[in-house]
Amino acid sequence: MNAEQLQLMHEVLDGEASADDARALDRLLATDPEARAEYEELRRLFEGLNAVPMAVPPEGLLAETLAKVAPQHKRRHRLRQLSSGWRVFISDSRRPRDRPRVAAARTQHSIQGEHNRGNAVMSEFSGKQRLLIGAGVAVAAVVVGAWYFDVPPSQDMSGTIAPANRSVAAQPGAADMTVASQGNVQPVPVSVTDDASRDAARDASRDASRDAARDASRDASRDAAKDAARDASRDAAKDAAKDASRDASRDAAKDAARDASRDAAKDASRDASRDAAKDAARDASRDAAKDASRDASGDAARDASRDASRDAARDASPQ
Amino acid sequence: MKGRYKGGKCLDRVQPGHAPEPSSWVRSQLLPASRVIVYQETDWELVQRYRGGDRAAFAELMTRYQRPVYNAAFGVLHRAEDAKDITQDVFLKVVDRLNEYDPKFKFFSWIYRIALNESFNLKRRNNRDDPRDVETSLPASEGDNPEKQVGDEQLSQRIRSALMRMSESDRTVISLRHFSECSYETIGQILELDEKTVKSRLFEARQRLRKLLAELE
Numbered sequence: 001m002n003a004e005q006l007q008l009m010h011e012v013l014d015g016e017a018s019a020d021d022a023r024a025l026d027r028l029l030a031t032d033p034e035a036r037a038e039y040e041e042l043r044r045l046f047e048g049l050n051a052v053p054m055a056v057p058p059e060g061l062l063a064e065t066l067a068k069v070a071p072q073h074k075r076r077h078r079l080r081q082l083s084s085g086w087r088v089f090i091s092d093s094r095r096p097r098d099r100p101r102v103a104a105a106r107t108q109h110s111i112q113g114e115h116n117r118g119n120a121v122m123s124e125f126s127g128k129q130r131l132l133i134g135a136g137v138a139v140a141a142v143v144v145g146a147w148y149f150d151v152p153p154s155q156d157m158s159g160t161i162a163p164a165n166r167s168v169a170a171q172p173g174a175a176d177m178t179v180a181s182q183g184n185v186q187p188v189p190v191s192v193t194d195d196a197s198r199d200a201a202r203d204a205s206r207d208a209s210r211d212a213a214r215d216a217s218r219d220a221s222r223d224a225a226k227d228a229a230r231d232a233s234r235d236a237a238k239d240a241a242k243d244a245s246r247d248a249s250r251d252a253a254k255d256a257a258r259d260a261s262r263d264a265a266k267d268a269s270r271d272a273s274r275d276a277a278k279d280a281a282r283d284a285s286r287d288a289a290k291d292a293s294r295d296a297s298g299d300a301a302r303d304a305s306r307d308a309s310r311d312a313a314r315d316a317s318p319q
Numbered sequence: 320m321k322g323r324y325k326g327g328k329c330l331d332r333v334q335p336g337h338a339p340e341p342s343s344w345v346r347s348q349l350l351p352a353s354r355v356i357v358y359q360e361t362d363w364e365l366v367q368r369y370r371g372g373d374r375a376a377f378a379e380l381m382t383r384y385q386r387p388v389y390n391a392a393f394g395v396l397h398r399a400e401d402a403k404d405i406t407q408d409v410f411l412k413v414v415d416r417l418n419e420y421d422p423k424f425k426f427f428s429w430i431y432r433i434a435l436n437e438s439f440n441l442k443r444r445n446n447r448d449d450p451r452d453v454e455t456s457l458p459a460s461e462g463d464n465p466e467k468q469v470g471d472e473q474l475s476q477r478i479r480s481a482l483m484r485m486s487e488s489d490r491t492v493i494s495l496r497h498f499s500e501c502s503y504e505t506i507g508q509i510l511e512l513d514e515k516t517v518k519s520r521l522f523e524a525r526q527r528l529r530k531l532l533a534e535l536e
Contacts, residue, residue, distance in 0.1 A: 007518070010521065010525065011518065014503070014521070041529075045525065045528070045529060045532070046497075048471075048474040048475065048478055049478060049493065050497055052498060053475065054387075054390045054498055055389060055390050055393045055399075055402070056386070057385050057386055057389040057402075057403065061385060061389070062378070062382065064407065065381060065406070065407045065410050066374075066377070066381065068407060068411060069374075069411060069414050070374070
């Protein structure tokens with residue numbers, strides 16, 4: 001028995017040999033008693049090795065380790081939350097909404113990339129990312145400012161710059177004045193100043209409401225956009241993972257079934273042809289034996305009869 | 320692909336039983352191995368869940384792998400206390416480096432490799448000669464009858480003694496194959512060797528083990 005055959009035994013006992021190799025070993029064991037003895041000895045060694053018990057970790061190791069892991073977990077999760085707003089904002093603004101798998105993969109890539117860069121809060125963003133974020137904030141501020149101050153003006157304007165006269169109202173003249181001694185003193189309405197105050201109040205109120213409404217609307221849309229982006233990203237990631245898992249399981253099951261049926265068919269076919277060959281050989285030899293026996297007995301009978309007749313004839317004939 | 324896992328072992332290959340007859344080999348490839356537990360979630364799914372903030376996912380990973388990690392460390396250091404410390408260090412490192420894990424490889428390969436590296440590092444640092452805990456926390460083997468059980472335990476004891484005399488490289492490759500039940504492919508990933516080299520190293524290590532066992536008789 002050579003080293004190659006010995007190695008084949010190891011592979012078969014490890015469950016790593018191909019079907020052809022296993023059959024080759026079958027044939028060897030069927031014909032070689034020395035190989036059979038060697039195989040038996042190896043089999044006992046493998047059984048002994050596989051029966052060696054594994055050491056058991058001490059009680060409480062799991063809980064103790066998990067307790068040590070907890071602070072690290074909290075820190076990591078907090079960092080992820082700190083960076084996730086930016087990440088979702090950036091990735092969401094880049095991708096079309098109808099490609100959730102790609103987006104999920106990109107988000108995952110982003111998570112991995114960022115975590116590879118360290119644990120400190122600021123190191124969650126690289127220098128390039130920080131630059132991009134700063135530029136983004138600056139651009140947003142410029143756009144909001146331009147909109148707020150209506151720059152450039154939304155319509156053409158022309159005219160002369162003149163002092164504003166909103167607070168200038170008609171002043172009391174001589175006709176409005178009477179001498180007190182005349183005894184018909186009437187209270188003079190001071191509607192001029194009332195109008196100015198009312199206008200100012202109305203303007204202020206309108207401006208305030210408009211500002212408040214604008215701020216509220218901007219905040220609400222920003223929050224809504226952020227929430228929507230986060231939800232979309234989470235759902236997309238979940239869907240992608242689910243799809244990938246389902247596809248993988250289905251493919252694996254299909255492959256396993258195909259391989260199993262192919263192997264089974266091959267084995268069945270081999271067994272059937274072996275049996276058929278065996279049967280055919282047995283029948284052939286039985287028939288041949290029968291024919292031979294029949295022929296032999298026929299020949300023998302014929303010879304005996306011929307000899308008997310010849311002897312009888314010889315005996316009957318006169319000497 | 321769903322991960323296959325049996326309490327603390329690296330079951331990424333078809334379980335052939337302890338030592339199948341060659342004639343039943345093809346059948347063993349087709350039949351599901353009864354010892355294998357197929358978990359609902361793969362290691363990678365658990366890693367993703369943990370990254371998403373789910374601590375329970377990490378507890379599940381630890382439950383799966385604390386025993387092989389502990390055994391890997393114990394196999395190198397032979398001291399229960401050191402093996403325990405290494406197991407803790409390995410899982411803390413896993414938390415720190417989880418983003419470095421490449422799902423192309425098996426999670427077990429990655430974590431086992433960390434365990435081996437940590438164990439070798441500690442061994443180099445300590446370099447002590449105090450007695451080894453050869454018999455620490457080994458469960459009794461499960462036998463059908465007491466006589467067989469005694470026989471099995473004696474054989475296990477002889478094998479453990481023989482393994483202690485072997486080189487670290489031989490012991491590691493045998494432990495990975497027979498105690499952690501890793502395939503040639505996974506052993507290759509852990510030790511960074513190609514499958515052909517794994518096959519020949521295992522073959523040579525077991526041939527040496529046979530000689531040692533014969534000497535111990």
